[in-house]
Amino acid sequence: xxxxxxNFKLSGFIQSLxxxxxxxxxxxxxxxxxxxxxxxxxIPLPVIDGELLTPFLAFSALVNPTRLLPIIHAFLTTxxxxxxxxxxxGFAALLAASVIFVERKMMAKIQLRVGPFYCGKVEGIxxxxxxxxxxxxxxxxxxxxADKPIFWAAPVLFVATAAAxxxxxxxxxxxxxxxxxxxxxxxxxxxxxxxxxTILSAWSANSKYPFIGGIRALFQMVSFEIxxxxxxxxxxxxxxxxxxxxxxxxxxxxxxxxxxxIGAIVFFITMLAELxxxxxxxxxxxxxxxxxxxxxxxxxxxxxxxxxxxxxxYAFAALFVVLFLGGWNGPMIVPAFPEQIITExxxxxxxxxxxxxxGPLLHETITQEMLNGTLWFVLKTAGVIFFIILPRGVFPRVxxxxxxxxGWTKLIGLCFINIFIALGLLYAGVLGPGGLQ
Amino acid sequence: xxxxxxxxxxSAAIHMDKPSSSWLPPGLALQKVDExxxxxxxxxxxxxxxxxxxxxQIDGDYIVACDxxxxxxxxxxxxxxxxxxxxxxxxxxxRPVIHDSxxxxxxxxxxxxxxxxxxxxxxxxxxxxxxxxxxxxxxxxYWLAIYGIFLGHSTMFMWPAGDRELLIDLMEKMTGARxxxxxxxxxxxxxxxxxxFEGVCLRQVNYFEKRIKEYxxxxxxxxxxxxxxxxxxxxxxxxxxxxxxTGSVLRASxxxxxxxxxxxYDVYDELDIHTNVMTAGDAYARSKxxxxxxxxxxxxxxxxxQKMPKSGSVRVKLKPNPKGKxxxxxxxxxxxxxxxxxxxxVSNGKPEPYRLKMSxxxxxxxxxxxxxxxxxxxxxxxxxxxSLNYWPVEADR
Numbered sequence: 001x002x003x004x005x006x007n008f009k010l011s012g013f014i015q016s017l018x019x020x021x022x023x024x025x026x027x028x029x030x031x032x033x034x035x036x037x038x039x040x041x042x043i044p045l046p047v048i049d050g051e052l053l054t055p056f057l058a059f060s061a062l063v064n065p066t067r068l069l070p071i072i073h074a075f076l077t078t079x080x081x082x083x084x085x086x087x088x089x090g091f092a093a094l095l096a097a098s099v100i101f102v103e104r105k106m107m108a109k110i111q112l113r114v115g116p117f118y119c120g121k122v123e124g125i126x127x128x129x130x131x132x133x134x135x136x137x138x139x140x141x142x143x144x145x146a147d148k149p150i151f152w153a154a155p156v157l158f159v160a161t162a163a164a165x166x167x168x169x170x171x172x173x174x175x176x177x178x179x180x181x182x183x184x185x186x187x188x189x190x191x192x193x194x195x196x197x198t199i200l201s202a203w204s205a206n207s208k209y210p211f212i213g214g215i216r217a218l219f220q221m222v223s224f225e226i227x228x229x230x231x232x233x234x235x236x237x238x239x240x241x242x243x244x245x246x247x248x249x250x251x252x253x254x255x256x257x258x259x260x261x262i263g264a265i266v267f268f269i270t271m272l273a274e275l276x277x278x279x280x281x282x283x284x285x286x287x288x289x290x291x292x293x294x295x296x297x298x299x300x301x302x303x304x305x306x307x308x309x310x311x312x313x314y315a316f317a318a319l320f321v322v323l324f325l326g327g328w329n330g331p332m333i334v335p336a337f338p339e340q341i342i343t344e345x346x347x348x349x350x351x352x353x354x355x356x357x358x359g360p361l362l363h364e365t366i367t368q369e370m371l372n373g374t375l376w377f378v379l380k381t382a383g384v385i386f387f388i389i390l391p392r393g394v395f396p397r398v399x400x401x402x403x404x405x406x407g408w409t410k411l412i413g414l415c416f417i418n419i420f421i422a423l424g425l426l427y428a429g430v431l432g433p434g435g436l437q
Numbered sequence: 438x439x440x441x442x443x444x445x446x447x448s449a450a451i452h453m454d455k456p457s458s459s460w461l462p463p464g465l466a467l468q469k470v471d472e473x474x475x476x477x478x479x480x481x482x483x484x485x486x487x488x489x490x491x492x493x494q495i496d497g498d499y500i501v502a503c504d505x506x507x508x509x510x511x512x513x514x515x516x517x518x519x520x521x522x523x524x525x526x527x528x529x530x531x532r533p534v535i536h537d538s539x540x541x542x543x544x545x546x547x548x549x550x551x552x553x554x555x556x557x558x559x560x561x562x563x564x565x566x567x568x569x570x571x572x573x574x575x576x577x578x579y580w581l582a583i584y585g586i587f588l589g590h591s592t593m594f595m596w597p598a599g600d601r602e603l604l605i606d607l608m609e610k611m612t613g614a615r616x617x618x619x620x621x622x623x624x625x626x627x628x629x630x631x632x633x634f635e636g637v638c639l640r641q642v643n644y645f646e647k648r649i650k651e652y653x654x655x656x657x658x659x660x661x662x663x664x665x666x667x668x669x670x671x672x673x674x675x676x677x678x679x680x681x682x683t684g685s686v687l688r689a690s691x692x693x694x695x696x697x698x699x700x701x702y703d704v705y706d707e708l709d710i711h712t713n714v715m716t717a718g719d720a721y722a723r724s725k726x727x728x729x730x731x732x733x734x735x736x737x738x739x740x741x742x743q744k745m746p747k748s749g750s751v752r753v754k755l756k757p758n759p760k761g762k763x764x765x766x767x768x769x770x771x772x773x774x775x776x777x778x779x780x781x782x783v784s785n786g787k788p789e790p791y792r793l794k795m796s797x798x799x800x801x802x803x804x805x806x807x808x809x810x811x812x813x814x815x816x817x818x819x820x821x822x823x824s825l826n827y828w829p830v831e832a833d834r
Contacts, residue, residue, distance in 0.1 A: 111595035208477060212815070278589055279661055287485030287587040287819035394655060396662050397589030399816040400498060 039071075042078065066355045073361045079177075083167070087175045092166040095381070096310035100128050103389045110393035135303035143296050147204035154201030155297065155304035161197060162311035165190045169318040170245040172328050172373030183244035184236065187319060188229055191274065194312070195221040198283070201305075202293040213292025216400060217276065217283035223407040224273040230415035231266040234422035235323050244319075248327030255326035259425055263418040264324045266411050268387070271316045273407065275309065277388060279395035280403060317384040318377070325380045328373030336368050474501060481509045485587060485819045488829040491806075495815055503810040503818075505803055511833040518793040523549050523759055526790070528619045533797070533831040535616045537576035539568045540773035541831070542621045544780045545793075547702055548769040549623040552761040552784050555753050561625035562703040563745035567638070568611060568620055569771075570734040570741070574645070575604050575616075576774035577727045580826065584724055585656065587819035588665065593656045600648050603641050610634060623759070625752035635742050646735040649728065657725060666721035670809040670821035673718055680805045683798045684776020685730065685826045689715050689722035696772035708740050720817070723824035727774070758788045775799055775826045799832040 075081055082088055101116070105123065108115025116124025142148060168186050170176035180186060195218050202214020236242060238259070239250045257264045273280040284292040297305060321327060342362065345354030398406075477493045480486025490506040514533060518526050530545055531538035543565070550557060578601040585593025605615050610631055612618040620627050656662060672682070677690035687694050695712040697705045713729040715722035761784030770779030776798030783792040802825040809821050 107591065111592050112599050113595060208475065278591075281589065282816070285589060285816070287589070288815055290484060393592045394659075395590070396585075396593075396656075396659065396665065398661055399665050399814060401814065401816075402664055 039075070042080065066358075069355065069358060069361055073365060076361075076365045082175075082177050087169070087171040088167055088177045089163050091171070092163075092311050092314050093307070095314050095378070096307065097128055099310055099313060099385055099389075101125065102385075103392075106386075106389055107393055132303060135300050138299035140299040140301055143205055143207055145206040146296070147206065150200050150204035151296075152301075154197055154204065155301045155308070157197045158194075158201070158308040159304050159311070161190060161193045162308040162315065165315040166311055166318075168244060169315060170248050170322060170327065171318075171377050172370045173245075173249070175370060175374070176245055179245055180243070182242050184232065184242040184247070187244075188225075191221075191225060191228065194274070198293055201297070205293075205296040207296050209289045209291070209295045210293045212289045213283045213285075213295065216285075216289075217293055219400065220273055220276070220280065220282060220403060220407075223404055224270045224411075227266055227407060227411035227415050228270040228274065230412065231263045231270065231418060232323060233415075234260045234263045234418045237419070237422045237426060244322050248322050248329070251326035252329050255324060255329075257324040260324070260418055260422060262414050262421065264320070266414050266418065267320060267324070269411060270407075271320065272388065272391065273403070275313050275316060275388070277313075278392040279398050281397055282400055282403060285397055313385065313388060314381070317381045317388060320384050321377060321380040325384070327380075328377045330372065330376030330379075332368070332372050334368055334372040334375060337362050473497075479818070480506075485822075487827075488833070491818070491822070493810070493815070493818065498814050498816070500810045500813050500815060500818065503807050505806050507800070507803065507829060507832050509833065510830045514834045515793050515795060518790055520789065522788040523553070523623055523790065524755075526793075527622055528617070531617060531619060533795075533834055534576065534773075534775075534828055536579045537572055537774045537828075538616065538618050539565075539572040539621060540576070540771060541778060542619075543569055543702075543771040543773070544769040544778055545782070546621045546623055547771070548767040548780050548782045551767045551769065552765055552782060553623060553755075553759050554762070555624050555755070557625050557703070557753065558750045559704070560746045560749040561751040563741050564611075564626050564630060564751055565621060565703055566705065566708070566741045567738055567745075568608070568618070568626070570738050571604050571608055571611075571642075572618075573774045574731045574734050575601055575608070577731050578604075580727060580774070580823075580828075581652075581724075584820075584823050587823050588662065590656065590659075590662070593652070596652065596655075600645065603645050603648075607638055607641050610637065622752070624755050625750070627752070629751045635745075639739065639742060642735050642738050646732060649731055652728065657728065663721060665817075666719065666724060666820050666824070667717070668719050669817045670720045670723075670813060670824065671718050672723075672805060672809060674716075676808065677718065677805070680808070681801050682776075682805050682825075683801050684772070684774075685726040686723055686802050686805065686824075687776065688713060689726045690718035691716040696770060696777050700770070702769070702771055704741070704744075707744065708737055710737060720820045720824040723826070724820075727826065760784075760788050761786055761790075770796070773798060775828060775831070776802065795834055797831045797834060798826070799828045803827050803832055 076086075084090055101124075104127070105115045116127035118124060119130045120126025142151060165187065167177035168180075168183050168190070170179070178186070198217040198221070199214045202210040202217070205211070235247060235256050238256065239247050241247060241250075276283050282292075284294060289295070294302060294305060341355070342359045345352045473496050474494050475496075477495060478490060479493050480490040481488060488510045490509070492504040492506060494501040494503070512532065514530060517529060521529070526545070527542060531542050534541045578597040582594045582597040582601075585591070585597070608618060609615050611634065612620040612627070672680075672686065672690050674691045677687050677692060682690075683694075691714060693712055693714050695710070696702075698710050698712055711733055713726055713733060715726060763784075763786045765784045765786075766782065767784075768779060768781045770777050772778075777796075778798050779796040781792075781794040781796065782790050785791040806822060806825060806827075809825075810818060813821060
């Protein structure tokens with residue numbers, strides 16, 4: 001006993017308990033109560049048993065946890081949740097992080113090595129976290145002659161623009177941050193921002209290699225934007241809408257890739273170029289211009305650009321899925337939630353547990369369609385991302401002149417063929433009004 | 438692209454164009470500022486340079502002039518050799534190219550044997566041939582890995598770097614060291630082959646050959662690689678000879694020149710060697726010749742294993758501190774992984790060489806770089822530069 005507690009005194013023990021209670025109460029009063037107030041201020045207050053939920057009533061959730069369900073339900077329907085968590089930034093960042101891990105392991109398998117292995121015990125799953133910590137802890141060095149405000153702003157703008165791109169993607173029926181009628185035009189507008197941010201960052205660094213890299217990025221992105229936009233016109237003609245949710249919904253019976261394979265291929269190639277991925281990673285060509293327009297970025301500024309570029313990768317893959325692979329459509333494979341749990345509760349011997357707020361939650365927000373749609377969307381996006389990553393293990397880098405030649409002649413020509421196919425299908429009556437579907 | 442050869446080779450460097458009274462090191466001399474021209478210092482701290490600097494002047498995407506500036510890893514090997522006797526020179530003379538350490542020692546050992554008048558046993562000669570060919574493959578794999586990453590092909594970096602281990606294991610079995618073997622000594626080789634080496638060697642080399650044939654699918658037949666490297670940095674047959682290039686660069690320009698066949702040393706004249714020659718003279722041909730050479734090396738190793746005497750001495754007993762016979766000179770050269778590598782040794786009858794001069798292929802190939810890069814695009818710089826089979830440390834000695 002003396003080993004475990006050498007100087008044990010009852011009075012000291014009681015005092016420490018009281019101390020802990022004091023601090024817990026203080027924190028609850030100073031942090032917990034204001035936090036609950038603020039949450040209830042933002043979300044529309046739910047009605048429980050015919051009684052409006054007040055902040056004071058919210059404390060009753062401590063006694064009956066099922067009372068939290070209406071609060072959760074109300075929170076899930078807010079815009080904040082959509083922007084921060086599910087179809088928006090959090091979901092995309094989670095997918096982007098897993099893309100980085102999968103990319104590393106996949107490259108390792110292609111190149112006959114093991115990849116990240118030690119960090120996180122299981123196949124190096126925490127390597128990304130370690131890298132992030134390293135980037136955060138590094139000093140940010142800014143070139144002396146750099147145009148500092150713009151140089152600082154560029155990485156943040158890059159992530160913000162990538163997040164704006166993510167906001168336009170419909171993940172499941174009704175689950176989209178910004179459901180606007182001109183969604184596809186919005187996508188083009190957002191894509192048009194990336195070269196501007198790149199050249200801002202490159203030029204403001206006032207250094208040679210970033211400058212060359214920025215100019216290359218500008219060349220590449222601007223010249224590939226035209227085939228990018230043209231390749232999507234076929235889909236727009238056939239669906240007659242620019243709303244991404246409606247385009248997604250229009251593919252309930254078959255995806256557009258069946259009718260417009262050329263458009264899909266052209267879009268995929270331009271996507272690789274817009275994402276600066278091998279074989280089109282000229283703006284970051286290591287052996288020629290060090291790291292291209294990322295050369296002078298250090299520490300978390302570099303980390304932000306990497307985060308932005310992987311968010312962009314997810315967004316482009318998701319756009320491919322929405323436009324050509326049918327978005328969230330797919331066979332219903334998620335099983336339905338047993339209804340008698342909602343209506344009758346769970347029988348556990350003599351006790352019957354009824355959960356009050358479960359019905360609205362499962363019928364209005366986390367529905368079977370939503371889960372199924374998200375599952376299919378994630379599966380298809382993962383497939384597209386696999387094919388985006390794959391060229392990195394197989395191809396070397398192309399040269400600027402070959403790249404521009406490809407973009408301006410071959411891809412644009414293929415785009416026009418694609419448009420003619422779409423027009424032909426439309427006028428022959430195969431698709432569109434009176435056709436299939 | 439046209440390569441205009443000036444009459445004087447030293448005027449190739451851009452800082453020499455304008456004669457000035459106060460000479461400054463390259464890159465420091467004042468130059469007339471042209472608004473269109475941007476000067477890039479590629480190296481020495483640049484992922485695409487190696488231990489050297491390329492002063493590249495670009496006009497837009499086109500290279501106007503390129504001035505290679507080697508010398509960052511000069512170690513004074515030649516001077517060091519004058520203070521050590523013939524045996525203790527062995528370990529440090531292989532330092533310039535540790536990946537090709539047998540071949541870089543080979544001409545030195547041959548020269549010293551001629552100076553001392555030693556006959557090497559036949560088994561030792563075969564062991565040397567096997568070690569030299571294995572080391573050539575090890576060097577070319579390393580070179581190929583860097584060529585891959587220079588072109589942005591990360592798989593072509595990892596595969597050769599991994600497959601190289603097969604042969605490194607063999608060399609470790611044979612010599613006890615993974616890269617710096619110091620295995621060749623005047624009078625033969627240091628140790629006899631370990632027991633059962635022949636079987637292991639044959640197995641590893643066969644697997645190695647099968648493996649490098651797979652590189653064609655991912656690298657040499659890759660359409661993007663071909664479109665990038667074909668017709669870039671073309672070195673014509675005449676220019677290749679006049680600039681004094683050697684090895685794979687010379688053979689890629691259509692000159693059938695291989696010292697193993699033209700001036701056979703040791704037992705190379707008893708082996709059937711095929712010289713790989715391509716006539717294009719572009720970066721693609723220069724990158725493909727070493728790969729073909731590796732397959733040829735595998736064939737040579739198999740022949741040597743077959744013809745080698747199964748037993749016998751591998752080393753002649755030397756007197757302590759061997760001396761040359763009075764004032765005597767010797768020049769010996771061999772075909773290394775990069776080309777003809779020669780040693781000029783002057784002896785004055787003392788245990789140390791009076792003078793030792795290395796004629797290294799890397800430096801001879803580097804001379805072609807300014808001519809090849811002039812008028813090329815900046816994107817072609819890594820592929821042309823590394824296709825010259827250049828090893829910066831060897832050029833600086």
